[in-house]
Amino acid sequence: MAVALLAALVGCKDEKADAAALAQQREAAAAPVLERYKAAMAGQDWETARVQADTLRFDYAGTRAEAAVLADYDDLKDKSDKKREDRRMEALWDYQRNPEKKGEQITAAIYAKEKVDTPDGRSSVLLIFRDHPEWGNSAYVVLDRADFDCWKGCKLKVTADEKEFTIPGQRPDTKEAISMFINDQPKLWKLFKDARLVKIDLPIKGSGMHTATFESAGLDPARMPNWN
Numbered sequence: 641m642a643v644a645l646l647a648a649l650v651g652c653k654d655e656k657a658d659a660a661a662l663a664q665q666r667e668a669a670a671a672p673v674l675e676r677y678k679a680a681m682a683g684q685d686w687e688t689a690r691v692q693a694d695t696l697r698f699d700y701a702g703t704r705a706e707a708a709v710l711a712d713y714d715d716l717k718d719k720s721d722k723k724r725e726d727r728r729m730e731a732l733w734d735y736q737r738n739p740e741k742k743g744e745q746i747t748a749a750i751y752a753k754e755k756v757d758t759p760d761g762r763s764s765v766l767l768i769f770r771d772h773p774e775w776g777n778s779a780y781v782v783l784d785r786a787d788f789d790c791w792k793g794c795k796l797k798v799t800a801d802e803k804e805f806t807i808p809g810q811r812p813d814t815k816e817a818i819s820m821f822i823n824d825q826p827k828l829w830k831l832f833k834d835a836r837l838v839k840i841d842l843p844i845k846g847s848g849m850h851t852a853t854f855e856s857a858g859l860d861p862a863r864m865p866n867w868n
Contacts, residue, residue: 677696734748756842757850764783796842
């Protein structure tokens with residue numbers, strides 16, 4: 641019986657020693673992850689810091705390294721989510737530079753969040769700000785099907801972050817493209833530059849008014865220097 645008790649005590653000590661050794665190994669493995677987290681936080685690289693913090697939370701739970709990131713995790717998550725959303729909205733814009741006879745045409749374009757219903761089916765709505773060496777600055781919307789009911793000019797309701805404005809529009813007298821100019825382009829540019837969400841009510845021939853919603857917050861004004 642004494643021998644059995646001694647064996648049990650030795651086994652218990654061995655288990656504790658193994659557990660302590662494993663804990664030390666996990667702390668050692670977590671240490672470089674924590675250092676990468678600290679470096680990313682110092683550089684305000686919130687997304688990289690979030691990845692390192694999540695690695696510690698899921699792979700090294702219970703370590704001192706994990707405890708070091710928990711206090712600031714909620715704030716880091718908010719910053720990381722905002723950064724990811726900002727990057728998503730920036731990617732919605734397409735910038736083009738194309739040579740023209742007298743210089744270079746520069747455009748910034750963005751599609752509406754959703755297509756609109758037309759008599760000819762669902763149509764995308766593309767908004768373009770254009771800087772042309774001969775024609776100057778212009779802003780217009782383009783459908784890939786159907787047409788605008790604005791041949792003689794019309795008043796467009798534009799909503800920027802819940803504030804409503806009225807801006808004149810004009811369907812050009814051409815059949816080359818299904819487009820409509822927005823005549824007060826400086827005002828429209830300012831709304832897109834300052835707002836996060838811009839809605840434009842569009843008169844569609846044969847089906848009335850339809851709202852096109854643009855996630856405008858990712859616009860980079862520096863890409864269109866002649867507009868600022």
